[in-house]
Amino acid sequence: MKDRGLVFRVGAAIARRRKARGLTQAQIAEMIGVEKETISRMENGVISPTLPRLQQIADIFGCSPVELLHTETGETAAHAQYIGEIIQELSENERILIVGFVTEVVRLLKTREPTTSE
Template identity: 45%
Template sequence: MPTRRDPSTDEAQDALLTSRVGAAIAERRRARGLTQAQLAEMINLEQEAVSRWERGIRAPTLYRLQQLSDALDCSVDQLLQRGSKRIDDQLSIVSGALHGLDASERALVVQFVQQFTDLLRTQRPTRGKQRK
């Protein structure tokens, strides 16, 4: 018989995901140079709803997530992947952070990431062995 998760744990995880999605919406909106009111108008909604999403008070419905992805010129995945523990999602976030940088700036970021991960591995040698 499967065990059920503690509802309070699920609620905490939902709250965390709501907060992360809200932060992703805000980040995408700002990157596009839009105000909350402009984004709300694009999806035929009031500005206060966008504000509640961005503050992590409420989560958008699946329908609204699709509208947001269209308005923000991104995939629904990109709105949901923030805070994901999956390495592919994390790589996608890092890759997105490199957009808008020239080749030498990207090389600098890559060099920094390599040096920083090397440093972390030397400080915690068992961590690197466990994840191979």
């Protein structure tokens, strides 16, 4: 199947967000009315969630279904997700301040001389 990679990426996104929230597969399963095995199979890319299920899962994680379909994977996505989760309880002004701070730090780091670790 041509879209198998997407199924794996969606499963990985579900697992990553579930773990970041400190939830078990059984808890997610109970919240959306399926068996724990169904969540396991989704996370492992064995089955693809239906669109209504994807919406239910996205609602639990406080994101859109599109965010679960996003193809970016790896450490950068995990870091971005972590930062998003730790600042979500802040006020909007505080979040804007944090994003501005991170933006400025990244800008400064990009302009510095590269160092060699060899």
